[in-house]
Structure formats: C-alpha cells, structure tokens
Amino acid sequence: MKVLAINPGSTSTKIADYENETCLWKQGIDHPSSEINVFSRVGDQYEYRIALVLKTLEEKGTSLEEFDAVVGRGGMLKPLVGGTYLVDDYLVNILQDAPGGEHASNLGGIMAYHLGQRIHVPAYIVDPVTVDEMDPVARLSGLPELPRLSQSHALNMKAVARKVAHQMGKAYQDVNLIVVHLGGGISVAPHCKGKMIDVNNANNEGPYSVERCGTLPVYQLVKLCYSGKYSEKEVLTKILKEGGMFAYLGTKDAREAEERILKGDLTAKLVLEGLCYQVAKEIGAMATVLAGEVDRIILTGGLAYSEFIVREIIQRVSFIAQVIVSPGEEEMTALALGALRVLRGEEKAMTYEA
C-alpha cells in the first residue's frame, strides 16, 4: 500500500511518500511570504501548494497514480474524537470556509481531497487540531459563555505517546502520560489511559511559546483591547504570531536565543528561562489532573532539541515522573499510519458530520 502524506504549516508544506510503514522519502517545500501573502484566506492557497507538491513528485520520480490514498493534517474543525476521518465534499467545504478559524492545517484535508480526486483514491485526515477528549470538568473556564476549547498538537502528541508506551512494553490505553509538544506553539496534555483528558489551548492558554502569548493577565488584556491603539486583527497577531519569546527578543528561533545566552545576553536567558518555568508549571498542573499517577513525562517538538530548555524543564519536574525526551515530530508517520489502518480494514474511517 502506498500513501502520500501532506502536512501544511504556515510557511512550508511537508510531504512524504510511504510504502506501508516505510518512508521512501520526505520533502519540505518552503513558501516565501512574498508568495503566501497574496492570498487573503489560507484555504485559497491550495492550488498554489498542490502545484508545488506535483512538481516535487516529478522531481522525485514518483507518480501520483502510485498512491492508494492521500492523507493530510486535519485543521480547525468542531471538537471531535481522535482517529482517521474520510475527507468528503462536506468536510472539504467546511475546511475551505474555516468557521473554526484560519489555520494552515485546514489545507491538509483540502489538498488531500483534490489530489485524491485526481486519481480516484480516498483522502483522509488524522487526529486534527481540534481532537477533544477533555473531561467535562476541564471545560469550565469560569465564564459559561467562554468554555475552554481543546486545540492542540494532538497528532504529534498521540503518535509520540503511542511510541513511548510501546517502548515501555505497554499499550497507550494502559498508561498515564503528560505529553509536552514544544513547537511554534506549546501543548501540555495529560493522557489518561489513551485519552487526552485536558490540554492547554495551544493558541491562547498555558505557557508562552516562541511566538504565542499563552495565558495573559485578563484585566490588562481587556484594557489593551479597548485602548484604541490596536484593531482586533492587530491584537490577535500580537497574541498568536508576535507574542511570547518573539515579543521580548525579536526572534522566534530558540537556537538564536541560545547563542545570545552564550554571549552573555541576560535578557535572552531570562526569557528562555521564563518559557521553561511556565512549561514546568503547566506540567505540574496537569500532574494534578492525573492525581499524581504519572508513568512518564514526554518532551517533544523542535524545542526538545535544545539542551538548555530540556535541562531547565527537567530540573523542575523530575520529581513527578521520569522524563523522556523525543525531539522533533512524528507527524508524517502518524498521518501515514492513520491512513494505513483504514486501508487495511483495522479501523473504520469516521465521517465528519454537522
């Protein structure tokens, strides 16, 4: 069985060619802002990105017709249980209209659908950003009209959680884990016997990341919003794209921040320590969600390559449980495996409904 996996990010599209579990090749395609910024809506980028995917397939000597399915990262949908979903006309229209918000991951299903249509094979998405397995008690925010929403790096967190459980000689459904995705955004989730029963919303709660604010002092935020200085769009940009480490240091690249620390920059040190401090605090909070019964803490994502960050977090949380560091992401494999489970009849693809 051959599966084409597509993972669109805000500045790049990763694609990978899988023959069963084996990745034959993987390629990142960069999208310069001069090319991306001409589209007013994320969903409108699909033809532009598909053309680049087809060019890459040609360069690799791989024909689109070889694939039995196309699978993409799933986006900002309504809250749903984890697993593999068929992308049909209904779902592709929802991803295109983006009522749940504009996000590059919406393109995963759209691109998979259109490529699948060309060669008459099914298109899927796996563990979208809005996977929601939260306990009822976790949904309360303190204001009934503002329920907490589960928006996270579910795809990578579940894939890494399954891998670590396997390494422990157990099934994902038999362990309690706190999984921390340290990427452009940060998700910290307690996985209780195979279910992600809580998670900070990676777009607007929890630790600040290299580009996002995380939880903010609400009173001051309201004052800022009504100060007349910023439009709604500008405030959202501050929160989602120009907050966190970027707001303090003017860079989203943790490697650059680390180099500055080595050169004696005390502000860079404080800001990176602050990020780790907040991550550790969130892990502590999620340990209480599991009533202290934590088999492992897992650090994953791009920032887990950083010795400084890993050391800072571990020194605060190692009293809770053993910490496993699994840097980078397993998203492409997770996408391929999700499609393969369905193609082999091991799992039935779910249908997205209104």
Ligand SMILES: Nc1ncnc2c1ncn2[C@@H]1O[C@H](COP(=O)(O)OP(=O)(O)OP(=O)(O)O)[C@@H](O)[C@H]1O
């Ligand atoms: N070897 C490394 N050492 C330190 N930091 C690193 C290293 N490699 C990547 N990073 C940092 O990881 C961050 C990006 O992480 P990652 O690539 O997981 O994010 P992303 O895929 O862009 O976003 P997301 O994970 O939220 O979808 C950047 O700040 C980058 O500088």
Ligand SMILES: CCCC(=O)O
């Ligand atoms: C919304 C969380 C997922 C991401 O930032 O990619």
